[in-house]
Amino acid sequence: MVDTHAHLTFPDFQADLSETIARAKAAGVDKIINIGTDSEHNAKAIELTKKYDGLFAAAGLHPHEAQHFSDELLQKMEEFARHPKVVAIGETGLDFYRNYAPAESQYRAFEAQVELARKTGKTLVMHIRAAFKESWGVLEKADLGEEKVVLHCFGEGIEEAKKAIEKRYFLSFNGTLTFPKSTLPEVVKILPLDLILTETDCPYLAPVPHRGKRNEPAYIPVVVEKLAAVLGRSKEELAEVTATNAARAFGI
Ligand SMILES: [Zn+2]
Incomplete structure (x- = not known):
C-alpha cells in the first residue's frame, strides 16, 4: 500500500520518525511520498529519501x-524537482477557505508550479x-494531460468528480472518507477504480477510530478497508489497485 501524501517532515514526527516509518512498513505501507510545502520542507523531504527505503518526495x-513565492524560490524548486526521488510538483493549488495568502499570490505560485510540472514532466x-x-x-488552460494531476x-x-474523471485526473482519499457524515462514499462509488489513490495527509485527518489524534502512514489500511467496504470489494484488491495507481501516477 502507498501513502501518496504525507508530511513526515513536520515537527509532529520529530521525536519518533524511525518508529513511525517502521510502523508503516509493518502495516504493509511500503511507499510514502512526503509532500513539500515550502523550501525548508522540500529539502527535508529529499533528505528523508536518502535515509529510508520506500520514501519519495514532492517539491512545492x-x-x-x-x-513567499519568488523567482529564486521557483528556481530552487526546479533544482529539487530534478532529484530522482522527487516524483511530483506540489502541493499547490488554491485555498479560499483559509485565505492565509492573498488570492493574487496564490494564483501566481500555482500557475508557476503548473508550468514547472509541464517542464519537468512530473505529476x-x-x-x-x-x-x-x-x-x-x-488546470483546463494548462491541460497537463491524462494521469498527470492528483486531486x-x-x-x-x-459533479466535480465527473469533471476529474473526464480529464483522467487521480482522486486521492484519506481519513475524511471514514468520518460518519462524509458524503465521499457516494463519490467513490462513481469512480473508475484506476483513478483512486490513498493518502493520509498526516499529521492531519486521522481516520476513525483514530480521529482527532495524530495521523500517520500506518493508518493507510483503514482508508483501504473503507474504500473496499464502500465498493463491495476485497481489501486485498483495493490494496493492490491503489498501489498500482500510485505507481502510474508517480512512476514509483
Ligand atoms: Zn498536505
Whole structure:
C-alpha cells in the first residue's frame, strides 16, 4: 500500500520518525511520498529519501505559503524537482477557505508550479479548498494531460468528480472518507477504480477510530478497508489497485 501524501517532515514526527516509518512498513505501507510545502520542507523531504527505503518526495509551495513565492524560490524548486526521488510538483493549488495568502499570490505560485510540472514532466499534486471553479480554470488552460494531476484530499461532490474523471485526473482519499457524515462514499462509488489513490495527509485527518489524534502512514489500511467496504470489494484488491495507481501516477 502507498501513502501518496504525507508530511513526515513536520515537527509532529520529530521525536519518533524511525518508529513511525517502521510502523508503516509493518502495516504493509511500503511507499510514502512526503509532500513539500515550502523550501525548508522540500529539502527535508529529499533528505528523508536518502535515509529510508520506500520514501519519495514532492517539491512545492503550499497555497498557505504562496506569499513567499519568488523567482529564486521557483528556481530552487526546479533544482529539487530534478532529484530522482522527487516524483511530483506540489502541493499547490488554491485555498479560499483559509485565505492565509492573498488570492493574487496564490494564483501566481500555482500557475508557476503548473508550468514547472509541464517542464519537468512530473505529476502535479493539487490542494483545492473552496476554490474548485477557480482551480479548474487554471488546470483546463494548462491541460497537463491524462494521469498527470492528483486531486489530493478530494472533498468535492459528484459533479466535480465527473469533471476529474473526464480529464483522467487521480482522486486521492484519506481519513475524511471514514468520518460518519462524509458524503465521499457516494463519490467513490462513481469512480473508475484506476483513478483512486490513498493518502493520509498526516499529521492531519486521522481516520476513525483514530480521529482527532495524530495521523500517520500506518493508518493507510483503514482508508483501504473503507474504500473496499464502500465498493463491495476485497481489501486485498483495493490494496493492490491503489498501489498500482500510485505507481502510474508517480512512476514509483
Ligand atoms: Zn498536505
